[in-house]
Amino acid sequence: MRVYLDNAATTPIDPEVVETMIPYLQDGFGNPSSTHYYGRQAKAAIETSRRTVAKIINCLPSEIIFTSGGTEADNMAINIAVKELGCKTIITSPIEHHAVGHTVENICEEKNIEFKLVKFDEKGHVDLAHLEELLANAQGPAFVSLMHGNNEVGNLLPLKKVSEMCRRHGAYFHSDTVQTMSHYKFDMQELDIDFITCAAHKFHGPKGIGFLYIKKDIKIGNLIFGGGQERGFRGGTENLYGIVGLAKAMEIADRHLEQHQIHVQALKSYMIEQLQNRFEDIKFHGDVTPEKSLYTVLNVCFPNTEKSNMLLFTLDLKGIACSGGSACSSGSVNASHVLQGIKADISRPNARFSFSRFTTKEEIDYALEVLVEVFEHNLKSTPVA
Structure with missing residues (x-):
């Protein structure tokens, strides 16, 4: 049996999305910048997709x-x-995705920008009082970059509260919403955020396509020079079939959002309950409270045993795909910067299990059976079925 529990890394593409993309891989091959029929057909597909996303x-x-x-x-x-x-201060956290963390470090050093890190509470949530303090003392204008849902431990940021705080202090607010886009409802009129980000492959769309939302009040110049695509902001021939696939994946997710949330949260809650019932000394990294945590992510801290040293390898041999942290950091010899950032116990083996709407209870049960084999000496004497 093969079980895929690494959906925070990437999700399987929805067959309906593939069907929508195929015509643009075969017949709809025109360059969207061309003025003839084939180009106009491609351009129309892009703009229709843009309207769907919006x-x-x-x-x-x-x-x-x-x-x-x-x-x-x-x-x-x-x-x-x-x-x-012209932002002079950047406020972020030590547990951001490296796409934010490394970029901020680099540009702050290059441009001599003030760089501040916000603290966390005991559960690993952003300390909002400390964020307020940092904003009040920032050299303006300030830029805040805090992710909505952490890709390793699943903690959620209260977007509206942070947005209101940034507005009070005249700061710009960017949130990496890659893990939460199309898993939660977003209303940009209500949230009042300056920038949010998306990657289609996190919600059963194709890889290699995403978007940046930029609030209309923000005026920008060319980001990538070239042929003037994306209204001059980002040059380069558009990824036509990727854009069409992204819009379709968002449309499907939005159509069934509540149903998917209920299904996936039930699987996560079931796995938490079963792990607690079966194992001695089990812990969970981050906050697993449903209202404060991504329903798609569960980071588990297991007991130390002889077999646990090869936990991920053993699970893989048994057909279970999961992660020890972010897949974007695979191959790294260092411990997870996220787990270190929230001062989690990194002396013990941990695994990130992440779920999707295609995950089944039978797959969770199989994963639990394998975990029982790995940690056989750390089972409770009377495990609850």
Whole structure:
């Protein structure tokens, strides 16, 4: 049996999305910048997709710039803040995705920008009082970059509260929403955020496509020079079939959002309950409270045993795909910067299990059976079925 529990890394593409993309891989091959029939057909598909995305998150189509994914979108937002908006202070956290963390470190050093890190509470949530303090003492204008849902431990940021705080202090606010886009409802009129990011492959769309939302009040110049695509902001021939696939994936997710949330949260809650019932000394990194945590992510801290040293390898041999942290950091010899950032116990083996709407209870049960084999000496004497 093969079980895929690494959906925070990437999700399987929805067959309906593939069907929607196929015509643009075969017959709809025109360059969207061409003025003949084939070009107009391609351009129309892009703009229809842009309108679909805008409607789902309640913004203007002109506020959506298609990118190659979340990393490019995050990089763009940070560079706009410094180079276009003149921000003198950047406030972020030590547990951001490297697309934000490394970009901020680099640009702050290069441009001599003040760099501040916000603290966390005991559960790993952003300390909002400390954020307020940092904003009050920042050299303006300030730029805040804090992710909505952490990709390793799943903690959620209260976007509206942080947005209101940033507005009070005249700061710009960017949130990496790669893990939460199309898993939660977004209303950009209500949230009042300056930048958010998206990667389609996190919600059953194709890889290599995403978008950056830029609030209409923000005026920017060319981000990538070239043929003037994306209204002159991002040169380069558009990823036509990727854009069409992204819009379709968002449309499907939006149509069934509540149903998917209930299904996936039930699987996560079931796995938490079963792990607690079966194992001695089990812990969970981050906050697993449903209202404060991504329903798609569960980071588990297991007991130390002889077999646990090869935990991920053993699970893989048994057909279970999961992660020890962010897949973007695979191959790193260092411990997870997220777990270190929230002062989690990194002396013990941990695994990130992440779920999707295609995950089944039977797959969770199989994963639990394998985990029982790995940690056989750490089972409770009377495990609850």
